[in-house]
Amino acid sequence: MMLGLMARKVGMTQVFDETGSLVPVTVIRIEPNVVIAQKSEDKDGYKAVVLGVDEQKKNRASKPYAGQFPENIPPQKTMREFRDFEKEVNPGDKLGAEVFEGIRYVDVIGVSKGKGFQGVVRRYGFGGGRATHGSKFHREPGSTGQSTYPHKTFKNVKLPGRMGREQVTVLSQRVVKVDKEKQLVLIKGAVPGVNKGLIVIRSAVKK
Secondary structure: OEOEEEEEEEEEEEEEOOOOOEEEEEEEEEOOEEEEEEEOHHHHOOOEEEEEEEEOOHHHOOHHHHOOOOOOOOOEEEEEEEEOEOOOOOOOOEEOHHHHOOOOEEEEEEEOOEEEEEOHHHHHOOOOOOOOOOOOOOOOOOOOOOOOOOOOOOOOOOOOEEEEOOEEEEEEEEEEEEEOOOOEEEEEOOOOOOOOOEEEEEEOOOO
């Protein structure tokens, strides 16, 4: 069983915890998560809750997309399914930061910052060659395949390429504070993604 919501990363700051220690935290603002639908084992084969965030104008949504929302719920820009949701909810309910009251550790899922096309030294931490005069090997990847049969580069060889902008899950981040009034959750440490980027917070699966 688990709990989870969609939220937006605000930025980083630092706060004093109950022991007086200064803790670096990421501030996460919980958007109003609207319950769009529920899935049951009888009908769908598994239990889940479908949540949506960011209300959309009805005339901006296509008919097939808008058709999956009940009449009393406006279309939402982003939807996500959370399986085995612990809390009892009904379509139309709005969930906020109060969901995480009493939870000490969470997992955060987000899309990491894009870093563009990078070489092997930055992308994979290759050591490179000597920086001395006369060395002809500095930051190159080195050999990538065979000079004889099969005359090819195998899959998954570490080569230069696009770095970042991929889904990253950070496990077991400590919740420092939950502010229900401002709909904020303060989490110790860094969280993947850009500021104002959409992320998913869920109760920790390993703690």
